[in-house]
Amino acid sequence: MEFRYLGNSGLKISEITYGNWLTHGSQVENDVATQCVHAALDVGITTFDTADVYANTKAETVLGEALKGQRREGLEIFTKVYWPTGPGGPNDSGLSRKHILESINGSLTRLQTDYVDLYQAHRYDTETPLEETMQAFADVVRQGKALYIGVSEWTADQIRAGHAIARDLGIQLISSQPQYSMLWRVIEEEVVPTSRELGVSQIVWSPIAQGVLTGKYLPGQAPPEGSRATDTAGGADMISRWMRDDVLTRVQDLKPIADELSLSMAQLAVAWVLQNDNVAAALVGASRPEQVHDNVKAAGVRIPAEAMASIDTALGSIVTSDPAMTAENSPKKRPS
Numbered sequence: 335m336e337f338r339y340l341g342n343s344g345l346k347i348s349e350i351t352y353g354n355w356l357t358h359g360s361q362v363e364n365d366v367a368t369q370c371v372h373a374a375l376d377v378g379i380t381t382f383d384t385a386d387v388y389a390n391t392k393a394e395t396v397l398g399e400a401l402k403g404q405r406r407e408g409l410e411i412f413t414k415v416y417w418p419t420g421p422g423g424p425n426d427s428g429l430s431r432k433h434i435l436e437s438i439n440g441s442l443t444r445l446q447t448d449y450v451d452l453y454q455a456h457r458y459d460t461e462t463p464l465e466e467t468m469q470a471f472a473d474v475v476r477q478g479k480a481l482y483i484g485v486s487e488w489t490a491d492q493i494r495a496g497h498a499i500a501r502d503l504g505i506q507l508i509s510s511q512p513q514y515s516m517l518w519r520v521i522e523e524e525v526v527p528t529s530r531e532l533g534v535s536q537i538v539w540s541p542i543a544q545g546v547l548t549g550k551y552l553p554g555q556a557p558p559e560g561s562r563a564t565d566t567a568g569g570a571d572m573i574s575r576w577m578r579d580d581v582l583t584r585v586q587d588l589k590p591i592a593d594e595l596s597l598s599m600a601q602l603a604v605a606w607v608l609q610n611d612n613v614a615a616a617l618v619g620a621s622r623p624e625q626v627h628d629n630v631k632a633a634g635v636r637i638p639a640e641a642m643a644s645i646d647t648a649l650g651s652i653v654t655s656d657p658a659m660t661a662e663n664s665p666k667k668r669p670s
Contacts (some may be wrong), residue, residue: 340452383511413427517543584648
């Protein structure tokens with residue numbers, strides 16, 4: 335495993351970070367989830383990312399149980415706040431002071447820890463003054479319940495505004511957690527340059543594009559039984575944008591490139607996002623321990639420039655790069 339600094343801070347995280355978004359508490363049984371976490375630890379992953387909304391708080395509980403007994407100082411545990419949890423009352427979502435201060439306490443209880451290393455705003459809250467949000471995060475940090483703060487799927491302008499207030503409050507906003515993959519590059523034009531300027535790193539989710547970049551989905555054929563594309567609990571909805579024959583055909587053209595580099599297609603996809611010097615970590619999940627062992631082999635891989643160019647040629651026009659997509663995919667009002 336290799337480690338990278340997170341933003342302009344002294345915190346190092348494993349460049350392959352284990353995330354439990356669509357798996358723990360929903361898609362896989364708790365004992366298998368624990369096996370996956372232990373597999374991550376065995377291969378040198380020290381950084382674990384979750385959120386209170388995943389499986390409506392169950393994912394945090396599963397992760398807390400799976401990490402029980404580990405040396406806390408040797409782990410970096412991240413969670414998030416914004417989306418509705420609990421019964422969905424009027425203050426059960428968003429980034430108000432009330433919701434943030436109540437949510438951090440619930441997350442710490444479920445994770446069985448006194449603090450998280452990174453507490454992230456899971457989306458931008460259009461209904462709460464940004465000053466209120468950042469003051470609440472500052473209080474969480476000063477209370478010792480979080481060491482650093484970050485954001486997820488914020489635009490470049492939102493990151494800049496939040497970073498300025500955080501600096502004035504004496505706290506460190508050091509990370510952004512966007513979707514990023516060979517197929518989804520919307521952060522490259524605006525978010526990444528702004529983040530570099532401010533000392534903010536990316537922790538990217540869906541580097542394998544919900545599994546599409548593994549190459550297991552073939553054009554003109556039904557998805558494999560038991561795959562994410564057949565998951566009616568939410569996975570199929572997330573992957574649907576990629577399940578087009580033109581995309582799947584182009585993805586198959588990546589296989590010779592992966593073979594030439596002695597990588598699986600999944601390893602190539604994870605290694606690709608890590609070539610970006612503003613990316614501190616690629617988030618990978620797993621429904622089986624062997625997936626962890628496969629993905630971690632992308633750590634430390636350096637893809638030659640000619641192979642990077644070949645990837646661009648292979649994918650061609652199916653790549654999404656419009657920076658406006660970050661704002662377009664964000665909630666226009668606080669969800670209930």
